[in-house]
Every structure is written in structure tokens, then in C-alpha cells.
């Protein structure tokens with residue numbers, strides 16, 4: 111089924127346009143004669159745009175399909191269906207030669223700086239490796255200088271070029287991963303949980319680095335994370351995923367201060383609030399039940415098995431990701447895309463006004 115698209119979240123000048131993206135992994139039975147008996151619907155109809163210079167945050171519980179979306183954006187996975195257009199051209203249908211040129215412009219930063227760097231390669235070789243495939247960016251004689259510049263750009267001493275990954279801390283290793291992501295001078299960086307494996311004290315430094323690099327090199331980011339506070343800090347817009355789909359998307363203020371989807375409201379109600387007075391004003395929404403299997407997605411609204419507002423209609427009709435009718439003619443910040451038949455605004459994170 112094709113997801114109805116939210117008119118509010120799509121942007122005509124987008125550098126990246128994702129439309130009706132699906133990734134279904136077949137489930138097979140039998141040893142000699144494999145028969146498909148179903149599919150893991152890891153990504154099940156995702157659409158969004160990324161504007162130049164923008165950061166789009168993607169949040170959602172474990173297993174909701176965030177990494178699968180990321181991998182399709184950088185062509186590490188091929189979509190089952192849908193399109194990913196970079197500057198108007200669908201990269202899922204490009205020839206290998208055309209794709210090679212485009213891939214240069216969309217790079218990924220991975221979650222785990224401990225496993226994503228080859229322990230047997232020097233930092234110089236790790237950062238400079240992409241030049242082997244794209245020598246046009248840095249001809250052989252200039253590579254050492256380029257890598258040293260990149261080390262400097264990410265806040266590491268250029269003299270560390272001959273060291274090995276184990277000689278660095280987690281935060282420093284993630285800086286190396288970021289330097290490698292920048293080597294080909296991309297326009298888009300897809301960062302999949304780039305700070306989740308780091309100590310809390312180091313997370314802010316790496317997020318600040320990403321923000322500075324964005325300004326310096328006019329980068330667009332797709333920033334994936336579990337931590338809603340970090341996502342709010344870095345993102346211009348935020349998409350909330352549940353079981354393979356985006357269920358709500360809008361600017362950071364729309365999503366955090368005026369969420370209309372029950373799932374977003376539940377996620378936000380679980381964010382730790384340090385101020386005890388603010389905490390007292392916060393209503394905690396506890397979700398019951400486990401996330402259903404992506405191989406067996408509930409009919410109608412996929413969130414209905416855990417939603418405290420679910421009604422009979424929710425089992426029958428798939429809610430479109432669109433501005434809910436009741437907000438369409440208003441100027442309210444609740445006027446953003448939300449896939450719920452009974453969308454309502456609900457303050458979950460206490461604001462200054464709530465405390466007065």
C-alpha cells in the first residue's frame with residue numbers, strides 16, 4: 111500500500127527527496143526449495159525531503175527501521191520499492207557509473223567508532239581510503255596533506271596521522287569517522303546514532319563538532335538517534351518512526367512542544383526532566399505491550415495495539431501522514447503531518463509557562 115504523503119513536510123527545493131520507500135526482507139522456509147512465507151517489513155512506506163543545509167532528525171524505538179532507511183540513502187541496501195532522488199535524479203535507478211559520482215556526495219557516519227574503523231590501518235589510511243575510489247578528489251601526491259587538513263578540521267592533531275585506532279579514545283575515534291565521512295567533500299551526511307556509543311560528557315563535543323562542520327561546509331544532515339534531547343538540539347525538523355513508517359514529522363518546536371500523535375507524546379513523556387518542579391508537571395504516558403513484529407504489522411493504524419486512544423476505526427483504516435483536518439485551516443503549531451485519525455495536541459514536555 112502506498113502511504114499518502116504529508117503536504118506540509120515536502121519541500122520543493124529539496125536536495126534529497128525520498129518517496130514511498132520500502133525495504134522488505136523475505137522470510138523463507140525449507141532447506142532445498144526455499145519458499146517465501148512472509149517478509150520483515152523493516153521500512154514500509156517512508157517519504158521525506160531534506161533541504162540544503164538542513165538537519166532532519168529521525169527518532170523511534172529500536173527496530174523501527176531507522177538504520178535501514180540510512181543504509182538505503184547511502185546505497186548500502188537496495189530498496190524493495192520507492193525512490194530516492196538526489197537533486198531530482200532517482201539514485202535507485204542510476205547506472206553504476208552515474209551512481210559512483212552521486213555517492214561521493216552522500217556519506218555516512220556510523221554509530222560505533224570501536225568497530226567501524228579497521229584496527230590494522232593507520233588513521234591516515236582510514237581517512238584517505240575513499241580517495242582510492244575517487245582519486246579525482248585528491249590526486250596521490252596531495253593525499254597526506256588533505257588527510258592532515260581533515261584531522262585538523264575535526265579537532266585532532268595532524269601529527270597523529272600514523273597512529274592506529276586503538277591509540278584513541280571513543281570520542282577521538284568518532285572524530286576520525288567524521289573526518290573519513292568528510293574526505294570526499296559530500297553535501298549530505300547520514301549520521302546513524304553518531305554519539306550513542308560515547309560517554310555523555312563526550313556526546314556534546316561531537317554534536318558541537320557536527321554543527322560547526324555543517325556551517326563551515328554547508329552540509330545537510332540526516333541525524334538518527336534514540337536520544338530525543340540530542341535530536342532536538344541538532345535538528346531543524348524531526349520525523350518520528352514507528353514500525354517502518356514516519357508517524358509524525360515537523361519542525362523541532364512543532365514536534366516537541368505541540369505533538370499530535372499519541373506515539374510521539376508517549377516517547378516525549380519518557381524523556382528525563384532534570385528540574386524537579388518541571389517534573390512534577392509532567393504527565394508520564396506508559397505504553398503497554400511490546401512493539402509488534404515487523405513481519406506481522408497490525409491492520410489499520412500500526413500503533414493501535416499500544417495506543418490508549420485506539421477505536422474501532424483505527425483497526426480498519428490506515429491513517430495518512432498529513433495535516434489533520436482540524437488543524438488545516440489554523441495557524442497552530444499543531445498544523446504539521448501526523449498519521450492519526452484522532453490527532454490532538456498535547457503538551458508533554460513542560461514549558462516555562464506550565465511552571466508559572
Ligand SMILES: Nc1ncnc2c1ncn2[C@@H]1O[C@H](COP(=O)(O)OP(=O)(O)OP(=O)(O)O)[C@@H](O)[C@H]1O
Nearest residue numbers: 135150151152171172173174175176177178179404
Ligand atoms: N538483513 C536483515 N534481514 C532481516 N531483517 C532485518 C535485516 N536488517 C534489519 N532487519 C530487521 O528490520 C527491522 C528494522 O531494523 P533497523 O536496524 O533498521 O532498526 P533501527 O531502528 O535502526 O533499530 P536500532 O535503534 O536498534 O538501531 C528490525 O526488526 C530488524 O530486525
Ligand code: SF4
Nearest residue numbers: 411414417424450451
Ligand atoms: S489512529 Fe487510532 S490507534 Fe493510531 S495513533 Fe491515532 S488514535 Fe491511536
Ligand SMILES: [Mg+2]
Nearest residue numbers: 176177178302
Ligand atoms: Mg539502528
